[in-house]
């Protein structure tokens with residue numbers, strides 16, 4: 284398609300729509316189990332099948348989780364909001380309509396802060412609303428037929444729609460990563476498992492000349508099942524639209540699918556106009572009125588948001604943006620870090636950060652059942668390891684050894700240092716003895732060294748360390764050897 288030079292003549296305009304399944308035990312309007320995976324059509328009832336006479340009742344927990352999501356995205360929450368019917372025909376929608384929210388959604392006007400080249404930028408969230416999911420068509424169960432599984436019909440979702448504020452496929456990906464982090468770990472409202480369909484992404488894109496405020500015809504790519512596919516699909520769409528416009532052709536308003544194998548998008552069908560759905564207020568449900576005090580309670584319960592923690596870490600401890608982002612990635616990791624560093628200084632914090640994001644993170648990844656940093660090692664023990672390293676008791680190698688011992692079998696850091704002889708030896712007479720022994724053991728090299736051959740310093744450092752079992756203080760040892768260099 285078009286080359287890189289031409290891309291600079293165009294600005295990309297992207298908006299993203301995400302559906303996230305809320306972490307509830309039961310469905311949005313009935314008591315059916317909402318779990319992923321049971322045999323097809325075993326979690327259904329008259330309500331989620333839309334049988335005549337069945338009445339929906341909103342799931343209180345789903346409403347609470349949706350309010351949490353809304354506040355984590357900085358939205359204004361509306362009380363009341365309104366459920367409506369969105370009418371359309373599809374085999375996996377036996378009711379012939381979906382209950383959703385339209386003109387009066389639960390929340391509006393939020394934002395998600397992403398970083399573009401290290402700089403924070405707010406992506407506006409236009410709206411967040413509650414709705415129920417449809418069923419699922421299965422095309423691989425029976426030859427020449429499509430099967431329908433209605434276990435998913437009626438499962439609670441939030442739909443989160445951005446303004447067209449994203450300017451590149453990479454920004455779209457950064458937005459999605461941040462959104463997932465907020466929903467999964469901070470608001471903790473969804474497991475955001477893309478493989479199981481609990482997070483689904485549609486993205487729309489148009490191109491225009493830089494400086495223009497016009498929103499040109501956009502295309503929408505549906506049901507992208509990974510963030511890297513979102514990025515690839517958007518790159519493809521951008522190039523395709525730029526090529527069309529440069530050839531003087533029209534971009535057709537349509538929905539497209541992405542084919543991962545080829546990295547291309549294909550037109551599906553003309554985009555339905557909004558009036559095709561014939562939205563009208565859901566006659567079986569009153570306005571959605573929130574429980575007294577719900578918004579305030581949820582606001583108090585929410586943890587500090589990652590962009591706030593990151594700034595705090597950078598200011599309080601002088602950590603790099605990279606370190607701050609990793610430490611603030613999960614609320615539990617941040618709490619652990621803060622318990623370890625307490626009122627220590629920047630050098631201490633940097634050492635602690637390295638150990639938490641290095642050996643501890645690795646040990647956590649290797650555990651089959653997951654867990655937290657606290658399960659691995661008490662903050663007090665890690666604090667002691669860092670202190671022993673910083674006061675010179677431990678070399679960087681022996682600090683690693685001590686940490687492995689603590690992670691493997693636990694115990695008291697100071698006792699382990701004693702038991703395994705991990706402390707660096709700084710006793711001058713012991714160090715001098717080792718130096719003498721090393722020289723005596725290698726008479727030829729010793730003669731050359733004593734007559735000034737400096738490059739043998741490393742050789743004797745090694746020889747001393749072997750005698751000391753690695754515990755000799757390297758600075759002092761080097762000094763002692765230097766004194767002997769050239770016949771001292």
Ligand SMILES: [Zn+2]
Pocket residue numbers: 310313314315326327328329330331332437
């Ligand atoms: Zn049901």
